[in-house]
């Protein structure tokens with residue numbers, strides 16, 4: 750989040766004079782308390798200042814990057830997961846390639862009849878299968894997928910940063926978000942490198958999620 754010139758000045762005043770009331774900050778800036786209120790709200794919500802009733806504003810001492818880190822460490826998978834694209838285990842490689850283009854994704858999850866995860870297919874898995882002379886309509890995806898229990902998964906209550914770490918550690922493009930059911934691990938979402946890239950850009954642009 751980029752601070753305005755006035756917000757920077759407010760922080761300096763509070764740093765040097767805190768605890769200080771809103772009224773006094775306004776006085777030092779030759780502004781009315783009402784004009785200042787939105788800036789004080791933003792600075793308090795963003796964590797730069799702390800407001801104590803009947804005492805005034807304190808500087809928390811946290812830097813922009815500390816606050817950013819704090820914010821990122823609160824993000825959970827469920828806030829950012831997107832819709833998973835799945836194929837059935839007996840679908841052909843040809844069908845899977847078709848789904849990849851139609852749904853505009855890079856990773857497909859392979860499920861059984863209960864929508865439970867049994868494997869994953871990447872672009873290169875499908876390319877590899879396409880290089881040989883086999884009829885892609887006759888090769889079922891379960892022949893070429895990476896199968897459970899070797900699939901790296903995440904839970905919707907996991908921290909987004911932990912899911913991102915799994916993408917890096919395992920050198921993969923996407924993770925299925927899983928919910929445990931009596932039939933097995935149901936696929937309810939996906940987290941991909943694109944998810945994480947979007948968060949990164951939106952954080953810098955100060956967009957609201």
Ligand code: ADP
Nearest residue numbers: 869871872873895899900901920921922923924
């Ligand atoms: P690509 O193969 O197109 O570079 P990935 O890097 O995502 O894409 O996949 C590399 C390999 O890892 C593939 O064989 C794929 O089946 C496997 N893979 C992809 N996602 C996962 C996952 N979540 N867990 C385990 N293996 C995966």
